[in-house]
Amino acid sequence: xxxxxxxxxxxxxxxxxxxxxxxxxxxxxxxxxxxxxxxxxxxxxxxxxxxxxxxxxxxxxxxxxxxxxxxxxxxxxxxxxxxxxxxxxxxxxxxxxxxxxxxxxxxxxxxxxxxxxxxxxxxxxxxxxxxxxxxxxxxxxxxxxxxxxxxxxxxxxxxxxxxxxxxxxxxxxxxxxxxxxxxxxxxxxxxxxxxxxxxxxxxxxxxxxxxxxxxxxxxxxxxxxxxxxxxxxxxxxxxxxxxxxxxxxxxxxxxxxxxxxxxxxxxxxxxxxxxxxxxxxxxxxxxxxxxxxxxxxxxxxxxxxxxx
Amino acid sequence: xxxxxxxxxxxxxxxxxxxxxxxxxxxxxxxxxxxxxxxxxxxxxxxxxxxxxxxxxxxxxxxxxxxxxxxxxxxxxxxxxxxxxxxxxxxxxxxxxxxxxxxxxxxxxxxxxxxxxxxxxxxxxxxxxxxxxxxxxxxxxxxxxxxxxxxxxxxxxxxxxxxxxxxxxxxxxxxxxxxxxxxxxxxxxxxxxxxxxxxxxxxxxxxxxxxxxxxxxxxxxxxxxxxxxxxxxxxxxxxxxxxxxxxxxxxxxxxxxxxxxxxxxxxxxxxxxxxxxxxxxxxxxxxxxxxxxxxxxxxxxxxxxxxx
Numbered sequence: 001x002x003x004x005x006x007x008x009x010x011x012x013x014x015x016x017x018x019x020x021x022x023x024x025x026x027x028x029x030x031x032x033x034x035x036x037x038x039x040x041x042x043x044x045x046x047x048x049x050x051x052x053x054x055x056x057x058x059x060x061x062x063x064x065x066x067x068x069x070x071x072x073x074x075x076x077x078x079x080x081x082x083x084x085x086x087x088x089x090x091x092x093x094x095x096x097x098x099x100x101x102x103x104x105x106x107x108x109x110x111x112x113x114x115x116x117x118x119x120x121x122x123x124x125x126x127x128x129x130x131x132x133x134x135x136x137x138x139x140x141x142x143x144x145x146x147x148x149x150x151x152x153x154x155x156x157x158x159x160x161x162x163x164x165x166x167x168x169x170x171x172x173x174x175x176x177x178x179x180x181x182x183x184x185x186x187x188x189x190x191x192x193x194x195x196x197x198x199x200x201x202x203x204x205x206x207x208x209x210x211x212x213x214x215x216x217x218x219x220x221x222x223x224x225x226x227x228x229x230x231x232x233x234x235x236x237x238x239x240x241x242x243x244x245x246x247x248x249x250x251x252x253x254x255x256x257x258x259x260x261x262x263x264x265x266x267x268x269x270x271x272x273x274x275x276x277x278x279x280x281x282x283x284x285x286x287x288x289x290x291x292x293x294x295x296x297x298x299x300x301x302x303x304x305x306x307x308x
Numbered sequence: 309x310x311x312x313x314x315x316x317x318x319x320x321x322x323x324x325x326x327x328x329x330x331x332x333x334x335x336x337x338x339x340x341x342x343x344x345x346x347x348x349x350x351x352x353x354x355x356x357x358x359x360x361x362x363x364x365x366x367x368x369x370x371x372x373x374x375x376x377x378x379x380x381x382x383x384x385x386x387x388x389x390x391x392x393x394x395x396x397x398x399x400x401x402x403x404x405x406x407x408x409x410x411x412x413x414x415x416x417x418x419x420x421x422x423x424x425x426x427x428x429x430x431x432x433x434x435x436x437x438x439x440x441x442x443x444x445x446x447x448x449x450x451x452x453x454x455x456x457x458x459x460x461x462x463x464x465x466x467x468x469x470x471x472x473x474x475x476x477x478x479x480x481x482x483x484x485x486x487x488x489x490x491x492x493x494x495x496x497x498x499x500x501x502x503x504x505x506x507x508x509x510x511x512x513x514x515x516x517x518x519x520x521x522x523x524x525x526x527x528x529x530x531x532x533x534x535x536x537x538x539x540x541x542x543x544x545x546x547x548x549x550x551x552x553x554x555x556x557x558x559x560x561x562x563x564x565x566x567x568x569x570x571x572x573x574x575x576x577x578x579x580x581x582x583x584x585x586x587x588x589x590x591x592x593x594x595x596x597x598x599x600x601x602x603x604x605x606x607x608x609x610x611x612x613x614x615x616x
Contacts, residue, residue, distance in 0.1 A: 098437055098460075102413035106423075109410040114575045115420035118567050120559030125578045129406055151455050152406075251428030259426050267422045270433045 003064065003292035004039025005030045010055050014045040017068070017278060024282045028289035035059035040292060042066045042285055049074050056080060064298070066288055068281055070141075071221060073194040076307035089300035089308075090140030091284045095272035096219050097144035100189055103243035103265070104128055107187070107215045112265050126186075128152055134159065134182045136201065137191040137220065138166040145191065157181045161197075175201075179209040187215040193308035194221040204229040207239055215240045219271045222248030227258075234261050245271050311372065311600035312347025313338045318363050322353040325376070325586060332590045336597035343367035348600060350374045350593055357382050364388060372606070374596055376589055378449075379529060381502040384615035397608035397616075398448030399592045403580035404527050405452035408497055411551035411573075412436055415495070415523045420573050434494075436460055442467065442490045444509065445499040445528065446474040453499065465489045469505075483509075487517040495523040501616035502529040512537040515547055523548045527579045530556030535566075542569050553579050 007030045012018045021044050022032050035041065035058040045051070046069045056062070056078075067075065067087040079085050106112065109125045130153050135142050138160030146156060146168030157173065158166040159181050165172045173181050175197070182188050188210055192198045202216065202225040210216070216239060218225055227248065233239040241263030247256075250269055258264045272280070288298050302308065315338045320326045329352050330340050343349065343366040353359070354377045364370070364386075375383065375395040387393050414420065417433045438461050443450050446468030454464060454476030465481065466474040467489050473480045481489050483505070490496050496518055500506045510524065510533040518524075524547060526533055535556065541547040549571030555564075558577055566572045580588070596606050610616065 094437055095435065098413070098435060099417065101409070102417040102419065105406070105410035105413055106419045109407065109414075109575075109578070111410065111414045111419055111573070111575075112423035115414075115423040115573055117574070119562045120574070121576050123576050123578050123581050125407075125581055125584075127403065127406060127584055129402055147459050150459060254427045265419070265423055266425070266428070267417075267419075268429050268431050270417070270431050273431050273433055276433075276435055 003295060004061075005293055006033040006037050006039050007031070007289065007292075008033055008035045008038035008041045008055075008059060008062065009044050010035060010041055011045050011048050011051045013048050013051075017281075018044045020278055020282050021285055024286040025289050028286045029293055030289050035062070038062045040064040040066070040289075042289075043068055049078070052078050056083075064292060066285060066298075067302070070300075071193060072302065072308065073221065076195075079302065079304045079307075081304045084298070085302040085304060086288060086298045086300045087302050088281055088284060089302075091280045091300070092272040092277055093140040093144035095276045095280070096141050096191070097148050099245060099267070099271040100145050100191070100217060100219055101148050103217045103219070103245070103267075104133075104187055104189075104215070106265065107217070107241060107243050112262070116262075128154070130154060131186040132184055133157070133187050133189060134185040135166075135169070135189045135191060136178065136198075136224075137189075137193075138164070138169075138172060139191070139193070141191040141219070142166055143168065145189070157185075178206060182206060182210045182214070185210060185214050187217055190216070190218040190220040190224050192220045192224060194223055195307050199223050200226045202226065202230065204232065207233040210239060212238045213240045216242040216244075218242070219245045222246045222250065231257055234264065241265070243267070245269055311603060312369075313601055314341040314345050314347050315339070315597065316341055316343045316346035316349045316363075316367060316370065317352050318343060318349055319353050319356050319359045321356050321359075325589075326352045328586055328590050329593055332594040333597050336594045337601055338597050343370070346370045348372040348374070348597075350597075351376055357386070360386050364391075372600060374593060374606075375610070379501060380610065380616065381529065384503075387610065387612045387615075389612045392606070393610040393612060394596060394606045394608045395610050396589055396592060397610075399588045399608070400580040400585055401448040401452035403584045403588070404449050404499070405456050407553060407575070407579040408453050408499070408525060408527055409456050411525045411527070411553070411575075412441075412495055412497075412523070414573065415525070415549060415551050420570070424570075436462070438462060439494040440492055441465070441495050441497060442493040443474075443477070443497045443499060444486065444506075444532075445497075445501075446472070446477075446480060447499070447501070449499040449527070450474055451476065453497070465493075486514060490514060490518045490522070493518060493522050495525055497525040498528040498532050500528045500532060502531055503615050507531050508534045510534065510538065512540065515541040518547060520546045521548045524550040524552075526550065527553045530554045530558065539565055542572065549573070551575070553577055 064084045132155045158169040243265045245267045372392040440463045466477040551573045553575045
């Protein structure tokens with residue numbers, strides 16, 4: 001059964017994103033209408049969480065809501081289960097996978113040390129080729145990362161809720177086995193969605209199970225890491241260092257102790273930048289609207305109970 | 309016809325390398341002897357160029373000489389063409405290809421800016437995914453790099469002496485076409501051997517043909533770049549920046565103007581570090597001695613006339 005062809009693009013508070021999404025909806029063959037007349041809603045401002053409930057209330061006929069971005073934890077408690085929800089899940093995966101590769105190579109090849117040098121530094125660096133990597137997460141981002149790392153001959157273990165094998169991983173284990181999974185790792189890479197189950201998953205116990213020369217790479221959410229536990233490991237020298245694209249909070253305050261560690265590299269949530277992300281989101285929305293009109297399965301479905 | 313089984317490992321001036329190469333020769337089944345009795349020589353100290361002629365003179369029966377390292381320009385004028393010469397060509401290619409990936413991602417994702425930041429920086433960065441890359445060089449290093457970049461969907465042009473296609477490249481052109489080959493490139497990567505023909509190949513004319521936002525990546529030799537021309541381009545803003553693992557001279561002096569440019573990243577000749585390189589060289593030497601004893605074709609032959 002085909003979906004309706006009247007779609008609201010709301011709210012209009014982020015003009016560039018709004019205009020691009022309106023065009024995507026129209027290119028796919030639907031008509032852009034107000035919430036009261038809409039069969040579906042394309043959400044056009046990820047930050048405008050407080051606008052979600054009033055606009056949903058004004059759109060009783062909207063059976064499908066497309067959210068932007070992949071991480072939807074700020075909206076997770078507002079997802080009315082009587083409607084169909086999709087998000088940007090997977091859309092940003094190639095960019096974020098690229099950032100993971102950049103983070104690993106920057107760390108393993110000591111680029112921060114070289115970037116700060118003002119005279120010829122001593123030789124240093126280790127290989128990513130053939131390294132042992134543990135990935136927390138088994139979604140689209142982990143899959144994209146595994147595609148990029150494939151030629152490097154690394155031994156990759158994925159840790160996820162269910163042990164369904166992740167394509168390209170050498171082994172896939174469940175979250176309960178995470179401590180064993182990080183023993184012997186050269187780097188542990190967090191690419192999880194933030195849920196109550198994954199909040200604080202990188203804690204003192206996990207850090208203690210990692211080798212002292214292992215790097216922590218986080219492209220999930222800041223709240224995956226217990227900052228005090230990471231700071232204790234940094235002080236004790238029981239972790240090689242951390243590359244963090246996400247922090248809690250963001251921006252990270254100027255007086256946060258992470259800034260004082262030479263082996264902590266903070267990047268300002270650039271796994272994908274807005275410039276990289278908008279064209280990818282627009283393509284996803286256009287494809288999903290086309291599918292909606294044709295009555296086909298939509299991409300990026302949200303599991304409302306699981307919250308991602 | 310099988311080669312002789314008496315091999316000199318000379319000079320002994322670098323004890324760790326010398327001991328490892330003696331073991332490799334013996335593992336392959338040959339006997340280590342002095343130069344006077346040798347059918348072949350494994351050269352065991354890349355820096356001891358001035359020892360080459362006297363040791364060759366003392367080894368009239370040595371028909372094959374295995375040199376360490378891939379770049380042999382310091383010895384190129386001492387290669388007696390009546391003997392067979394091999395070098396470490398290709399041995400270090402995977403490590404150096406990894407360094408190229410690290411350099412590209414460090415540059416494209418603005419890691420030096422983030423490494424120097426002491427508070428939350430503004431978002432920046434561009435994709436390597438789908439970029440247009442021009443590689444100067446078509447040897448083992450270019451091939452290793454093309455293997456690593458394969459999943460990124462880049463459009464790669466290789467420039468080499470002869471237009472024999474490089475596996476994995478979208479197009480291969482000759483050195484004469486280098487100016488056209490760099491137009492439209494997001495990065496130009498130098499992985500050439502140093503010869504009279506390639507000395508100073510990155511000059512004002514090549515830099516002018518590159519887009520203003522293109523990065524220069526050099527893992528060849530410092531003398532491939534005309535430093536004054538690169539400094540002029542940096543001053544004029546007609547190049548995005550440079551990541552240089554090789555400089556002229558090395559170490560780069562403290563007062564060299566490269567140190568004063570935030571968009572020039574110097575790494576201290578770590579495409580492969582001694583720690584990465586020695587196990588790879590040892591494996592190559594063992595394999596070549598085994599081939600020599602069996603009368604098989606040796607790996608890494610030097611073209612004495614071409615000088616690499």
